Amino acid sequence: MKSFSVATKIWLSMLVLVLAYLGSQVLAWKLEKNLETQLRLIDSTYFVLSRNSERLIGTFEEIQQDFMTAVMTGETAALQDSIPKKNALLQEMGHLLNLPSLPVNTSTHLSKLLEDFKTHFEAALPLYTAMIRNEHGADATAKAEELRLGKESLHSRFTELRNSSQEALQLRMDAILSDQAASRNLQWIVFVLVLLVTWLTTSIVIRNFICKPLLMATELAATVEQGNLDMRIEIDSEDEIGVLVRTLNRMAEGLKQKAEAAQAIASGDLTRQIVLSSSQDMLGQAFSNMSNNLNHFLSEVHESVVQVASGASQLHGASQELSSGASRQASSLEQISSSMVEIGAQTKANAQSAHKANDLAVQSRQLGENGHQQMARLLEAIDAIAKSSREIAKINRVIDDIAFQTNLLALNAAVEAARAGKHGKGFAVVADEVRNLAARSAKAAKETADLIDGSVRRVENGTEAANSTSVALNEIVSGVSQVADLIHQISQASSEQEKGISEINKSLVHVEEVTQSFTANAEETAAASNELSRQSTVVENLLGNFKIIKSDSVKTKQVLGNKPAAAKIPPPKTVTAQGVKNQSKGWEELKANANSQVHSSKAKDLISFGDDEEFDRY
Known part of the structure; x- marks a missing residue:
């Protein structure tokens, strides 16, 4: 770090900030990606399951209504109207079974419900047809009672499917909201940590490698301005500030030599030689010319x-x-x-x-x-x-x-x-x-x-x-x-x-x-x-x-x-x-x-x- 220039140190501090910012952005992107995945799952599975389970109950009730209408009116045509609805219900249940990431218990429940509905419909259609035609036997009443119990059981199971689907949807939504809040809190925590780390890093770099040497250089310049030419600063930095401090040290040393020469001239010793710092040393040239002219x-x-x-x-x-x-x-x-x-x-x-x-x-x-x-x-x-x-x-x-x-x-x-x-x-x-x-x-x-x-x-x-x-x-x-x-x-x-x-x-x-x-x-x-x-x-x-x-x-x-x-x-x-x-x-x-x-x-x-x-x- 001591061999780096001031611009490099500042750029490194900025690089830490940029890297921290990029890290926080990557974390936020991952959290948003997870949230997006969960939302897609809810939209493609739980929301469809909740919506279609409500539709299954309606279709099932329409089929039972067709059965009751046919029995009461004595028309077999009403029974035929239930067949397309039965096919639609089976197709809808098959579609639900093919939903992605469907919970195992829901899938098992839906498969069993599908088999029971098919059994119930296959038993109800001939029975109601025989009842309309008055061809039922002595056990018709027992079978009708069995169908009624099966219908109530299926209706309660369809209702349970709807309720469980809605509860699962609500739980998923609550989980997403909770994850979103946690993600937002995590992002704020990461942001604050990034700011803190960046501030600490930049402060350390600027204070130790820029401000502190500049303060020492300023103190040296103020001391030289007051006439004290004995102060020197030890610094091993190779950046511009280090060069500045060493230049100030050489300047103070040169001024001290010229001051000693001026004291010698003032005491009457005109044999003191003036060493010029460079060809542009106006003060040294002035002392040298003064000594030569006085000689x-x-x-x-x-x-x-x-x-x-x-x-x-x-x-x-x-x-x-x-x-x-x-x-x-x-x-x-x-x-x-x-x-x-x-x-x-x-x-x-x-x-x-x-x-x-x-x-x-x-x-x-x-x-x-x-x-x-x-x-x-x-x-x-x-x-x-x-x-x-x-x-x-x-x-x-x-x-x-x-x-x-x-x-x-x-x-x-x-x-x-x-x-x-x-x-x-x-x-x-x-x-x-x-x-x-x-x-x-x-x-x-x-x-x-x-x-x-x-x-x-x-x-x-x-x-x-x-x-x-x-x-x-x-x-x-x-x-x-x-x-x-x-x-x-x-x-x-x-x-x-x-x-x-x-x-x-x-x-x-x-x-x-x-x-x-x-x-x-x-x-x-x-x-x-x-x-x-x-x-x-x-x-x-x-x-x-x-x-x-x-x-x-x-x-x-x-x-x-x-x-x-x-x-x-x-x-x-x-x-x-x-x-x-x-x-x-x-x-x-x-x-x-x-x-x-x-x-x-x-x-x-x-x-x-x-x-x-x-x-x-x-």
């Missing part, structure tokens, strides 16, 4: 603190050099200013010359474009001439064809004139002239065609030359355009250079003013660097409370509490936009507080540490 964050913070400490010491020395460098920078700025004045004058002259060259280049480009347009129109005219020459050549070929056809007509006319004899001489002369004219036309057409062909070739040569010239002009125009563009760019650059030099002169004046402020700010920077060094020591001591996993990217100690020697400041790491975005809010506030402590209001206006991309990450 990475604290490593970066410690490294940043080390670099800040080193940078603070170097910043103190640099601030000392800044003051002396500021004075030297002031004298250099005076020399630069005088040089920039001369460069500005020369740049202004260059800008004016560049503007003039730009104007000339623009004019040259316009002339080149005009020549290109004229060459394009020349090419169009040459193309038109070539097209006209080709059309003339076509017309000349038509003339040549006409001359050829005329020559053929003249030849045909000469042949016809020769056939006509002397009557065709004049026509022959005309045909000869026409042939000569056709020959001259063909010759002239050939000469014209040669001239046109030569003209077409020369036109094609001229077209090729014009195309070459057009290409050359295009290149010239392109070169002139490029030169014009370059000169224009030079002109613009000269103008911008002139403006830039003017701005540089203004900036130099401002730089000179700022340089004078550097000396005072250098002292403030030295004081701020000392405070920054002290704060970095405090942060480093706080970070010493955490243990993190060794990383190849961290160049410090395994334990962050070990303070490295302050050497030359290492080159700062490249900080991406995503890395800056992922820094904690607390670190941003710490950085803002440090900036507010290090820089005075005047130093912030002159030296913005936030503009330094590399320094901003510290």
Whole structure:
């Protein structure tokens, strides 16, 4: 049963109910079948016996009535009427003897009654006939008395048969009613027993194999919900509920491991590894990401603190050099200013010359474009001439064809004139002239065609030359355009250079003013660097409370509490936009507080540490 699934257990419970129901139905069918058999027996035997026994009494009384009528009327015909009734009575009694399942005593009684009736009738018929005919002897009275006694005996026996048949029918009916009541009671008892057994079986199965494990699983889930992760359930069932309980046990175990890891992380131990239950373990992934991010964050913070400490010491020395460098920078700025004045004058002259060259280049480009347009129109005219020459050549070929056809007509006319004899001489002369004219036309057409062909070739040569010239002009125009563009760019650059030099002169004046402020700010920077060094020591001591996993990217100690020697400041790491975005809010506030402590209001206006991309990450 433990290896069955929940559905199988429920189906087995239903099967018990179905089997019990089928058993009760089979029992009811057997009882109904027995009742039906008894009813059929009553209908075919006892009811027929009771009904026909009443009929036998009536027939017997009718026969006796016929005998009395015949004796009193003295007619023998009345005696003959009793014979069919006698036969009917005997036939009816024989039918009763053949009834199925007839009781033995009833059958014996009926057989004896049948024999006695036959004897009585065989004795009564001749006696009553003799009495009607007055042929009876001295013993007629004794025989009549004997017949009377026999008649009364037969009547009482027929009555007894009727009464016994009715009593047997009533007893059978009472027995059937009693059996029916007993059958109904038995069916109710079986039905109640079936319901009870089915209820007990189903209750045991559902309670022990479904409800009880579900209650234990619910208790485990409620315990886990309350935060107690130590409870486990031992179950050896292989059904869905067993799988559910074992899954809940594994879930509680996994949550307990994650809770222990969270406690370790909360106590500062970031070396605890998080074991994921699966690739969909969101809580495990969250703890793992949190541990990794904290490891990475604290490593970066410690490294940043080390670099800040080193940078603070170097910043103190640099601030000392800044003051002396500021004075030297002031004298250099005076020399630069005088040089920039001369460069500005020369740049202004260059800008004016560049503007003039730009104007000339623009004019040259316009002339080149005009020549290109004229060459394009020349090419169009040459193309038109070539097209006209080709059309003339076509017309000349038509003339040549006409001359050829005329020559053929003249030849045909000469042949016809020769056939006509002397009557065709004049026509022959005309045909000869026409042939000569056709020959001259063909010759002239050939000469014209040669001239046109030569003209077409020369036109094609001229077209090729014009195309070459057009290409050359295009290149010239392109070169002139490029030169014009370059000169224009030079002109613009000269103008911008002139403006830039003017701005540089203004900036130099401002730089000179700022340089004078550097000396005072250098002292403030030295004081701020000392405070920054002290704060970095405090942060480093706080970070010493955490243990993190060794990383190849961290160049410090395994334990962050070990303070490295302050050497030359290492080159700062490249900080991406995503890395800056992922820094904690607390670190941003710490950085803002440090900036507010290090820089005075005047130093912030002159030296913005936030503009330094590399320094901003510290």
